[in-house]
Amino acid sequence: MNKYIKKISFFIVMTVMISISTMCYAITPISEPMYDGIDVSNWQGYIDYAKVKAAGIDVVYIKASQGTTIKDAYFETNYKNAKANGLKVGFYHYVTATTVEQAKKEATFFASVISRKRTRL
Numbered sequence: 608m609n610k611y612i613k614k615i616s617f618f619i620v621m622t623v624m625i626s627i628s629t630m631c632y633a634i635t636p637i638s639e640p641m642y643d644g645i646d647v648s649n650w651q652g653y654i655d656y657a658k659v660k661a662a663g664i665d666v667v668y669i670k671a672s673q674g675t676t677i678k679d680a681y682f683e684t685n686y687k688n689a690k691a692n693g694l695k696v697g698f699y700h701y702v703t704a705t706t707v708e709q710a711k712k713e714a715t716f717f718a719s720v721i722s723r724k725r726t727r728l
Contacts (some may be wrong), residue, residue, distance in 0.1 A: 642666045644698065649680040656692040666695045672720045673701035675712045686724060696726050 644666030647654060659667070667689040670679045679685075689696050700717035704710035 611693045625669040625700075642695065644668060644695075646670070647681070647685050652681070654685065654688065656694060659689075660692045660694060664694065666697065668697045668699055671685045671700055672713075672717050675709070675716045678720050684722070690725075696724075698724070698726075 623694070641670045642665035643663055645659070645664055646668040646671035649715050656667075669682060669689065671682050672678050685697060698717075698721045700713065700720075702710065702713055
């Protein structure tokens with residue numbers, strides 16, 4: 608599992624898409640601490656989060672959605688089990704959009720999938 612561990616600053620990355628161009632900007636973290644984290648999706652199948660926690664992982668970034676209609680098959684299970692084991696969680700969306708209009712629809716879908724989910728312990 609160690610080859611998948613990344614040093615992740617637990618913060619919200621704000622990405623700004625400018626509708627005139629495709630430039631994106633990320634805001635860097637303004638403070639510590641740094642946490643060990645992994646990202647997960649349906650590709651990993653069922654994950655034993657007790658083992659993840661025991662391995663020293665603090666944060667799990669969970670794939671929530673893709674495109675405008677695909678909710679990750681393991682999203683709910685990963686969320687529930689990571690939280691049950693005291694892990695910090697964050698979510699990501701796999702973008703397939705090729706236009707600004709598609710990107711807006713994907714963002715709306717992603718927001719609907721993660722609404723009502725808590726990211727704090």
